Amino acid sequence: MSRTVALLLFTQLSSRWGLRTDELPVQLPATSEAVLGGTALLNCTYPPAADLILYWTRLGPDSERNVYTYNRGEHLASHDDRAYQGRTTVPAGQPGRGDGALRLHNVTLADEGRYRCRVKSNRGMGVAETELRLIGLYHLSWLQPQLCSPSLQNVTLTCLAEGGYPLATVTIHDSTGRDYGAGTRAAKDPQGLYSAAHTADVPCSPTASYTCIVNTTLHQQNLTGTLGLEEPQPAWKGWAGVGVGIGMGVAVVVLGSGALWAGHQRRKGQRHQGPSPPREVDPAREEALLEDTGPTCTRRGDLPDILQEPPPTSKHLTPHPSVTEPCPTPRPGPSSA
Structure with a gap:
C-alpha cells in the first residue's frame, strides 16, 4: 500500500x-x-x-x-x-x-x-x-523649431519617438550616411511605455534628407524627412508688386481726371453756346400760318435753347413735346399775265 x-x-x-x-x-x-x-x-x-x-x-x-x-x-x-x-x-x-x-x-x-x-x-x-x-510600436515625428533660411548655417532638428516598448535608442543620419549621434533622453509613462528623443544641429541644406532610426532589442523603425525651408520673396518681386500698385493707382487718377475734364469742357461748351441759327423763312408758309387756312399736322419741335430754358430736372434726357401747327398750303403766285 x-x-x-x-x-x-x-x-x-x-x-x-x-x-x-x-x-x-x-x-x-x-x-x-x-x-x-x-x-x-x-x-x-x-x-x-x-x-x-x-x-x-x-x-x-x-x-x-x-x-x-x-x-x-x-x-x-x-x-x-x-x-x-x-x-x-x-x-x-x-x-x-x-x-x-x-x-x-x-x-x-x-x-x-x-x-x-x-x-x-x-x-x-x-x-x-x-x-x-x-x-510596442513608437510614434515617430520630427521637431524643427526654426526654418532654414539663407542667414542660418545650421538648424536644430529633433526626432521624437513616443509611446513604445521596450526602451529605444534614437539616432539621426543624413543622406550621405553621416551619423549625428544617438539620443539619451528618455521617459516612462504610468502604463510602462517609453518616449525617447534625440536632438542634433544639422546643416541647412535644401538637398539633404535626414533619417531617424529607432532601435530596440526586438525591432527597428525608420522615419525619413527633409528640412523645412524658408523661401524669402525676391526683392524684384516685391518692387514689381509695388510698381504695379502705383501704376494702377496712377491710371485710375489719370482716367478719373480725364473724365472730369471732359465733363467740364462739355458743360463749358454748353454754357458758351450761342442761340440756334435762324431758320430760313418761307414766305408762302408764313402767309399760310397767318391766315390759318388748310389742314393741320404734327411735327417734332426743336430742342430748347439751354440759355433760355432750364435743363430738365431728371438725370435722363427727355424729348421735347410735340407742337401742333397748321400745315402750309401753297398759294398761287401772281399771274405773269
Whole structure:
C-alpha cells in the first residue's frame, strides 16, 4: 500500500515540477514575440498521443499560475487563473494530434514573461519553456523649431519617438550616411511605455534628407524627412508688386481726371453756346400760318435753347413735346399775265 502511495506522489510531483520517467520531446521556440494589444502565439509541438493532458502555466518568481488546462479533449476553464480566463485558446481538436499552441489575446505588459508547456500522455511526459517578449510600436515625428533660411548655417532638428516598448535608442543620419549621434533622453509613462528623443544641429541644406532610426532589442523603425525651408520673396518681386500698385493707382487718377475734364469742357461748351441759327423763312408758309387756312399736322419741335430754358430736372434726357401747327398750303403766285 505504501508503495502505491509513493508512486502516486511521485507522479504528481513529476507533473508539477517537470520530473519525468519517460520523456516526451516537447518543442518550443526559445522566445516568442507579440505586439501590444494583439494576440501572442506560443507554439508547442510533441508526438501525437491519446488521453493527452496539456498544461500551460506562467512562471513567476515563487510560483506558477495556470493559463490553460486541457484534459483529454476538454478545456477546464475553472482551473485557469482569473487574469487569463476568456483570453486563451488552443487549436480545436489539435492537442491530441501534437499541436498544443497557445493563443493569448489582447496582450498587455503584464503578460510579458516565461511560459511553460507541459504534456502528459500514456507515452510519457515532457516539458519545455518559452519567453514572451512584447513590442510596442513608437510614434515617430520630427521637431524643427526654426526654418532654414539663407542667414542660418545650421538648424536644430529633433526626432521624437513616443509611446513604445521596450526602451529605444534614437539616432539621426543624413543622406550621405553621416551619423549625428544617438539620443539619451528618455521617459516612462504610468502604463510602462517609453518616449525617447534625440536632438542634433544639422546643416541647412535644401538637398539633404535626414533619417531617424529607432532601435530596440526586438525591432527597428525608420522615419525619413527633409528640412523645412524658408523661401524669402525676391526683392524684384516685391518692387514689381509695388510698381504695379502705383501704376494702377496712377491710371485710375489719370482716367478719373480725364473724365472730369471732359465733363467740364462739355458743360463749358454748353454754357458758351450761342442761340440756334435762324431758320430760313418761307414766305408762302408764313402767309399760310397767318391766315390759318388748310389742314393741320404734327411735327417734332426743336430742342430748347439751354440759355433760355432750364435743363430738365431728371438725370435722363427727355424729348421735347410735340407742337401742333397748321400745315402750309401753297398759294398761287401772281399771274405773269
